[in-house]
Structures are given as C-alpha cells and as structure tokens.
Amino acid sequence: MSACITLEHVRFRWPGAQHHTLDIPQLSIQRGEQVLLRGPSGCGKSTLLSLIAGIHCPTEGQLQVLNQPLTALNQRQRDRLRANEIGYIFQQFNLLPYLSAVANVALACQFAPARRQRLQQQGLSVDQASAALLTRLGLSTAEQQLHAQQLSVGQQQRVAAARALLGAPALIIADEPTSALDQAHRDAFIEVLFEQCAAQQSTLLFVTHDATLAKHFARVIEFTAINAVQREAKHV
Amino acid sequence: MFKLACASLWNRRVSAWLTVLAIAVSSLLLLGVERLKTQTQNNFANTISATDLIVGGRTGSTQLLLSSVFHIGNLTSTISWDSYQHLKSLPGVAWSIPLAMGDSVRGFPVVATTGDYFEFFRYGQQQPLSFADGAMFANEQQLVVGAEVAVQLGLRVGDPVTVAHGSGGPSFSQHDDHPFVVSGILQRTGTPVDQALYIALEGLGLVHGEYIPASVESGDHGHNHHDHNHDDEHAEPPVYTLSAVLLGLQSKPLALRLQRDINTYRAEPMTAIIPGVALQEFWRTMQVFERALFSISVLVVITGLIGMLTTLLASLRERRREMAILRAIGAGPVQIFSLLVSEALVLTSAGLVLAVAGLFGVIGLGGELLQQWFGLSLSATGLTAAEWRLIAAILVAALFLSLVPAWRAYRLALADGLSVKL
Numbered sequence: 001m002s003a004c005i006t007l008e009h010v011r012f013r014w015p016g017a018q019h020h021t022l023d024i025p026q027l028s029i030q031r032g033e034q035v036l037l038r039g040p041s042g043c044g045k046s047t048l049l050s051l052i053a054g055i056h057c058p059t060e061g062q063l064q065v066l067n068q069p070l071t072a073l074n075q076r077q078r079d080r081l082r083a084n085e086i087g088y089i090f091q092q093f094n095l096l097p098y099l100s101a102v103a104n105v106a107l108a109c110q111f112a113p114a115r116r117q118r119l120q121q122q123g124l125s126v127d128q129a130s131a132a133l134l135t136r137l138g139l140s141t142a143e144q145q146l147h148a149q150q151l152s153v154g155q156q157q158r159v160a161a162a163r164a165l166l167g168a169p170a171l172i173i174a175d176e177p178t179s180a181l182d183q184a185h186r187d188a189f190i191e192v193l194f195e196q197c198a199a200q201q202s203t204l205l206f207v208t209h210d211a212t213l214a215k216h217f218a219r220v221i222e223f224t225a226i227n228a229v230q231r232e233a234k235h236v
Numbered sequence: 237m238f239k240l241a242c243a244s245l246w247n248r249r250v251s252a253w254l255t256v257l258a259i260a261v262s263s264l265l266l267l268g269v270e271r272l273k274t275q276t277q278n279n280f281a282n283t284i285s286a287t288d289l290i291v292g293g294r295t296g297s298t299q300l301l302l303s304s305v306f307h308i309g310n311l312t313s314t315i316s317w318d319s320y321q322h323l324k325s326l327p328g329v330a331w332s333i334p335l336a337m338g339d340s341v342r343g344f345p346v347v348a349t350t351g352d353y354f355e356f357f358r359y360g361q362q363q364p365l366s367f368a369d370g371a372m373f374a375n376e377q378q379l380v381v382g383a384e385v386a387v388q389l390g391l392r393v394g395d396p397v398t399v400a401h402g403s404g405g406p407s408f409s410q411h412d413d414h415p416f417v418v419s420g421i422l423q424r425t426g427t428p429v430d431q432a433l434y435i436a437l438e439g440l441g442l443v444h445g446e447y448i449p450a451s452v453e454s455g456d457h458g459h460n461h462h463d464h465n466h467d468d469e470h471a472e473p474p475v476y477t478l479s480a481v482l483l484g485l486q487s488k489p490l491a492l493r494l495q496r497d498i499n500t501y502r503a504e505p506m507t508a509i510i511p512g513v514a515l516q517e518f519w520r521t522m523q524v525f526e527r528a529l530f531s532i533s534v535l536v537v538i539t540g541l542i543g544m545l546t547t548l549l550a551s552l553r554e555r556r557r558e559m560a561i562l563r564a565i566g567a568g569p570v571q572i573f574s575l576l577v578s579e580a581l582v583l584t585s586a587g588l589v590l591a592v593a594g595l596f597g598v599i600g601l602g603g604e605l606l607q608q609w610f611g612l613s614l615s616a617t618g619l620t621a622a623e624w625r626l627i628a629a630i631l632v633a634a635l636f637l638s639l640v641p642a643w644r645a646y647r648l649a650l651a652d653g654l655s656v657k658l
Contacts, residue, residue, distance in 0.1 A: 046654070055563065055653035076568055083566020088654065090564070093557050098247030110240070111566035163565070175654075 003064065004171055004203040005029040005052055010061035012051060020059070021047050023228040027221070031170065034194060034204040036214055039223025045207050048223075049173055052205070053086055054078030066170050084114035087164025087202070091176040094160030095148035101159045102144045105130035108166040115167025126166075133162045137192055154185040161193055168200040175207050190216050237571060241578040244558065248551060252583060255544045259587025262540035263630055264594045266533040267623055271595065273526050274622065275614050277519060283427040284511050286358035287333075288491045291315065291323060291498055292480040294505035298521065301514040304335060304480035306428045307345040311337070314477035319504045323481055326497070328490040331356045333482040336440050336475050339399050344385045346399055346433045348440035348475065354380070356484055359427045369393050370420030376438035378419035384430035386421045393418050397433070399443060414443045437474040446475055483508075537630060541637050544583055548576060548641040552648065559649050572649040573642045580638030581631070588627055592619065 005028065012022040021044045029035050039045050050056045051063060054070055055078075063070045066085055070078060082088075087108070095104045109116045109126045119129045134144045137158040148156060157177055164172050174193065178186040190206075190213065197204045206217065214220045245252045284305050292300040293313025302308040324332050333356055336348040347353075354365050354372045370393040373380055379399075381391050391397065397416045416435060424430055440446075485491055491510050498508035552559075559572055567575075599616040606614060619627070 050653045053564070053654060076570070079566055079568035082564075088564040090560070090654070094561065096244075096558060096561060098243050108565055110237075111568075111571065 002031050002067070003028055004031045004033065004066060005205070006062070006064040008062040010051070010058045010063050012047060012056070013059045020229050022051070022058075024048070024061075024226050025228060027226050029203060029205065031203055032201055033219060034197060034217055035206065036217035036220045037205060037207045037223055038211060038214065038220060039207075039209065039227075041209050043223055044227060044229070045223055046175060048227075049175055049205075049207060052171075053088060053173060054082050079111070083110075083112035085170045087166075087169045087172045089157070089160045089164045089172070089174040089177045092153065092156070092180040094163070095151075095156055097148045100145050100147055101139060101151060101155075102127065102130050102134060104148060104159055105134060105162045105166055108163045112167060112169075115169065118167050130162065130166060133166055133196075134159065136196070137162050153180050154189070157181060157185075157189055158192065161189070161196070165196050165200065165202070169202060171203045171205065172197055173205050173207070176209070177206075178208070178213070179210070186213075187216075237574055238578050238582075241575055241582055244555075244575075245579055245582060251547050251551070255547050255583050256586045256590060258540040258543045259537075259584055259630075259634075260590035260594060262533070262537040263588055263591035263627075264598075266530075266537050266626055266630075267591060267595050268598070269529050269533045270623055270626055271599075271614060271620075273530070274620065279426065280515055280519065281512075282360045283429075284358075284515075285360060285362050286356070286484060287482045287511050288485040288488060289483040289495060289498070289508045290480055290511055290514070291483060291506055291508045294507055297507065297509040297514045298518045300480065300507055300509055301511065301518055303337065304482070305511070307337070307347070307432055311479045313505075314479060315481065315506055316504055317473035317476055317478065319501070319506060320478055320481055322501070322503070323483065323498070326494060328486050328494060329483055330486045331484040333357060334437060334478045335480045335482065336437060336477070337479045339401055339440065339443070341385075341397055341399055341433050342389060344382075344389070344431060344433055346379075346435060346440075348435050348437045350437060353434065357429075357482070359425050359429060363425070365425070365429065366423045367420045368423045370418070373419045373434065373436050373439070376436050376442050377416055378436070379416040379439070380420045380422060380434040381418055382422050382430040382432045382434075383424035385433055391418050391421070393420065399433075399435070441474040444475070538633070540587070541584070541630075541634055544580060544634065545637050545640060548580060548638070549644065552641060552645055556648060556652055559645065560652060560654050563649055563652075564654050567649075569646045569649045573646045576642035576645045577635065577638045580634050580641070584631055584634035588630060592627075 007024050007027040009026075010022060010024045011020050013020045037045060037048075047056070051058055051070075052065055054065070054073070058071060061071075065081065068081060070081075073081065095101075096107070099107065106126045109119070116126060119126060122129070124132070131141070131144055135141070139155060139158060143151065143155065148159070151159065157180070160177070161174075164174070172193075177193075178189055181189060193204065193206075194216070196202075206213075290300060290304050292304060292311055293315050295311060295313050299309060299311070303311045320332075320334055323329065331352060333349055333353045335353075337345055339346040339348075351372055357365055359365075367380075368383065368386075370380075379397055381389075381397075385391065395418045397418060399414065399416060416439065422429065483494075485494065495508040495510060498506050562572060562575070596616050599614045603614055603616070
C-alpha cells in the first residue's frame with residue numbers, strides 16, 4: 001500500500017503570527033484508508049487541511065500528497081492537483097446557491113481535466129455521471145434539478161459529497177461534514193460516504209470534533225497527539 | 237468561467253440589472269451626444285450647396301451666414317439695389333439670388349427673392365428644390381411655403397396668408413394686411429428652407445410701399461414678367477435694399493479673388509463669405525459647447541462604471557463562501573480574478589447593448605419629436621467608426637476598473653483559502 005499523505009517535521013505559522021499553529025513531526029495516511037482526525041475546535045485542524053489541499057504551504061518540513069511534494073509545486077500546480085485529485089466537503093453551505101444540484105456536482109470537473117478524462121474512459125459525460133452519482137446518493141431526478149437553496153441540509157450535504165466524489169479523485173477531505181446534520185442523517189451520510197469511497201478506492205480523511213463518530217472508523221487520529229504545538233502550549 | 241460569471245450575476249440580478257441600467261443610460265447619453273454632434277454638423281454642412289459666395293452688408297461672417305442661410309437673427313446692414321446690379325455684372329458670376337428678409341408669418345421668416353431661388357439654390361449633395369404641390373410664385377401676390385411651415389400652419393395651395401413686419405424691419409412699424417395667396421409648397425429638404433416662406437421681391441416692395449407695379453405705372457407690362465423687370469436697368473427697382481445675395485460662379489477657384497474684390501468694393505461696404513469656410517468657422521465656435529457636452533457625458537459614463545465597481549466590491553464580502561467553494565474545486569486565484577473581470581465585462585457589454593438599442597429606439601420613436609421641438613434631425617444609420625471607438629473605450633475602461641475588485645478577490649482568495657468564517 002502506497003502512501004497518500006505523508007508529513008515530516010511540518011511546521012506552519014500564519015504570516016505575522018508569533019507562534020506556530022502546526023508542528024507535526026510525523027503523519028502518514030495510506031491510500032484507500034478511511035481515517036478519522038479528531039480534535040477540539042480551533043486547534044488547527046482546518047489549517048492542516050488547507051496545507052494538504054495545497055491552499056497554503058508549510059513554513060518548514062516535507063509534505064507529500066499522492067507522492068507529489070507539495071512544497072516543491074507552485075500555486076498553479078497545487079491548484080491543479082487539488083482540482084484533479086482532492087474532493088473537498090465543507091461543514092455546510094457547500095453549494096453555489098444559483099446552480100441546480102446536478103450543476104453543482106458537475107462543477108467538480110470545471111477545473112479538473114483528469115476527472116473529466118476518467119469519466120470519459122467510463123463512457124460517461126460529466127452530466128450523466130453527476131446525475132448517476134446523485135441517484136446513488138438518494139436524490140430523485142426532480143430533486144437533482146432543484147436549486148441548492150431549495151434542498152434540505154441533509155440533501156445539500158449529499159450533493160456536496162457527490163461533487164467531491166465525481167470523477168474518482170484519490171483523496172476525499174471532509175471537514176466536519178455532519179455537524180449540521182441530526183443523528184439519523186449523520187449516520188446515513190457517513191455510511192453512504194464510506195460506500196462510495198470504497199467503491200472508487202478513494203482515501204477518506206474525515207475531520208470532526210465529535211468523538212462519537214469514532215466507532216465508524218478503522219483508524220482514528222487524535223489531533224492533539226500528532227501536533228506538538230498543543231503539548232508545548234500546555235507546558236507554558 | 238464565463239457561464240459561471242453569468243449564473244452568479246443572475247443570482248444577484250437586482251443589483252446586476254441596476255448596474256447594467258446605469259451603464260446603459262450613461263453610455264446612451266455619450267453615444268447620443270456623439271451622434272448629435274456629427275449629424276448636426278452634417279445637417280449644417282448640408283444646408284447649402286453650390287453657392288460659392290454669400291454677399292451682404294458689412295458684417296461678421298457668422299452673422300451673415302446665420303441670417304442668410306439659417307434665418308437666425310437679423311442683418312442690420314443691407315446692400316443697395318445698385319450694388320446688387322454690380323455684383324451680377326462681375327465677371328465669372330453664373331447666377332445670383334437676391335434675398336430680402338425681415339418680415340414674418342406667425343413667427344416663420346419670409347424671404348423675398350426671385351424665381352432664380354428655385355432654379356439655382358442647392359442643398360445637400362447638389363440637390364435642387366422641387367415643389368410638392370403647386371408652383372413658384374407667378375406674381376407679387378403669390379407666395380411659396382416651405383414644407384415644415386405648411387405642416388405647422390396647415391397651409392395649402394390657394395390659402396390666403398397675411399405677412400407681418402418682423403421687428404427690426406427697416407422702417408415700417410405698421411402692420412400690413414396686404415394679402416398673399418399660396419401658389420406652391422416645397423418638398424421637404426430637412427434644412428432651414430422648410431422653415432420659411434418665399435415671396436417675390438416685388439411682393440415685398442408692394443407691402444412696403446417701395447414698388448408700384450409696372451402695369452399700374454405704364455399699363456403695358458404684365459404681372460407675369462418679373463424677370464423682365466429685373467433685367468431692365470432703367471426700371472424702378474422692386475426694393476431699394478437687399479439683405480444678402482447668393483452668388484454662383486462659373487468656376488470655384490474664382491471665389492477667392494471675387495471675395496477680395498467684393499470686400500474692397502469702394503461704392504458700398506460689403507462682406508462676401510465662402511459658405512463652406514464660414515460654416516467651419518461657425519462650427520469651431522460651437523465646439524466649446526460641444527466639448528462641454530461631451531465632457532459631461534464622459535463623466536456620466538465614468539460615474540456609471542464606478543457604480544459597477546462599487547457593486548462588485550460590495551458583493552465580494554457576501555461572496556467569500558462562493559469563492560471558497562470555487563477554491564475547493566480547484567480554482568486558482570487567477571481564475572477567481574478572471575471571474576470578476578468577466579463579470580464586469582458581462583455587465584458592461586449588456587449595458588452597451590442596451591444603450592445602442594436605446595439610441596436607435598430614441599431616434600426611431602422620438603426622432604420626429606426631436607425634429608419638431610428642437611429642430612434636431614437624427615437618423616438611425618448604423619454605428620459610425622467614432623461610435624464604435626467610444627464603445628470600445630467604455631469596454632476598455634470597464635476592463636481596467638474591474639481589475640480593482642478582481643485584485644481584491646484575488647487577495648481574499650489567497651488569504652481565505654477554504655476556511656471562511658461566516
């Protein structure tokens with residue numbers, strides 16, 4: 001099994017800040033793994049995700065995503081890598097309100113030629129694949145044509161998941177995707193997400209502050225355990 | 237990216253429409269002013285053609301031009317009948333049209349002239365005058381009516397008309413109800429010719445008591461031989477003074493020499509002008525107003541574009557979530573930048589399309605009203621090169637202004653990344 005994400009001695013400090021937000025000596029996630037990253041709010045989880053997604057660059061250290069050293073790539077190459085190989089799900093308000101559900105899903109291919117190509121190899125157009133994926137995630141054909149605001153929060157998150165999954169990117173990052181959902185919807189959502197990730201062999205990095213979700217995952221990483229900054233802060 | 241920009245704008249359509257409207261109205265103003273400028277200039281240049289010299293008493297060239305061709309203002313100085321005879325006899329003069337003005341019919345100027353007016357006067361591209369109805373005056377009691385006057389006063393051939401002395405007329409203050417009868421109505425020309433009435437010099441002389449018809453005097457001349465009278469050097473002149481004389485020459489290059497000769501004529505001070513030159517001089521004085529109008533409309537367009545800038549900048553705050561989503565699906569800061577630029581271009585283009593449509597709408601629907609109320613005639617011809625240049629300039633200006641919100645969105649996209657605190 002090859003590595004999906006590898007961090008070595010990664011440190012990150014916001015411009016102008018005095019202290020590091022992140023100091024991660026070592027972290028490795030294998031391809032195909034479904035990992036829960038748990039930590040309290042405001043501890044730097046989102047910052048770590050933005051490093052992995054290639055939005056920001058580590059101040060120090062080595063960060064590899066899918067064998068690509070992000071620190072060696074320029075902004076455009078990192079944006080391209082994210083478009084092609086990373087599906088990202090926010091906590092909520094994942095969708096552009098002025099597009100239909102199916103158009104929101106198809107948006108995933110807007111900047112991602114590799115995703116479009118993979119769909120082509122399966123003989124699917126972007127719109128066909130988007131509709132098929134939404135159907136699998138339980139949205140009716142009529143619901144797929146609705147605008148994002150007209151959908152329930154649970155439906156919106158499934159549309160967001162579909163967008164992240166479309167064209168089988170290697171890595172799905174979900175940043176607290178269930179925090180706006182109730183218990184029943186939450187479990188259903190996680191289940192469907194697992195299913196689809198497994199079906200297309202995408203690695204899943206699921207971030208939450210909610211410890212009760214741990215039971216769904218084979219591997220759970222406590223954020224405070226990998227981030228040295230937290231421990232130092234306690235000593236001071 | 238373009239489709240996305242359109243969809244995003246559609247989502248904010250109220251403010252987008254208002255922005256488009258602001259740009260449309262301001263661009264319409266600019267294009268309208270430009271069109272008014274060029275077409276008025278053309279109309280001016282089209283008012284007189286073929287005439288090589290205009291001669292009047294000693295006065296300014298603009299004043300002579302305005303009163304003789306446009307019937308605007310009064311000429312205080314006149315030239316004598318003798319000087320007119322002299323002008324006619326100058327070598328190289330092919331034809332001459334004497335003009336005596338000062339009277340009016342319900343506000344429309346009355347021009348006393350001879351039959352030569354209808355034969356030799358040209359406007360536009362050497363177009364002669366022609367009659368829509370009837371014929372030219374055959375005696376001193378008949379009168380020819382310009383097309384616009386006929387419409388405004390509801391005159392038809394055979395109708396009686398009373399001529400009143402205009403204020404500032406040489407020495408006649410009493411009202412005269414010497415009746416005239418309409419003998420003909422001219423075809424519309426789109427020039428000041430439409431705005432006047434025409435009588436024979438003898439008619440004017442009769443009204444003013446200067447002229448006694450030959451038939452009354454000697455009894456052996458018919459009414460219908462005015463030209464005969466004119467050519468007869470010994471006969472009493474129909475009028476003692478003329479306002480202006482239009483001269484046609486056998487060859488154009490003669491005009492300069494003749495102009496000098498007339499201007500230095502010793503027997504009576506006279507001014508001769510070359511119509512084309514005088515029109516240009518006059519237009520140059522008008523340019524001050526034209527430039528002021530143009531500057532104002534440019535400022536209005538800038539205001540419209542700044543309005544767009546404000547709207548786009550204000551929208552960025554509400555759209556940080558939208559930007560974060562676009563970033564998450566792989567849009568780089570450059571794409572976010574181009575999204576904002578496309579939005580500005582879509583807004584401006586829509587505004588410009590609306591402005592051009594509005595321009596043709598105003599000309600098509602309101603052209604007649606403009607003509608009637610302000611005497612401005614605009615035609616709905618295709619966009620001229622100058623108008624295309626203005627449109628391009630507005631687009632380029634919008635492009636440059638859009639760099640401001642685009643740059644701001646670029647910075648925000650880099651700083652916010654995927655984390656947006658709402």
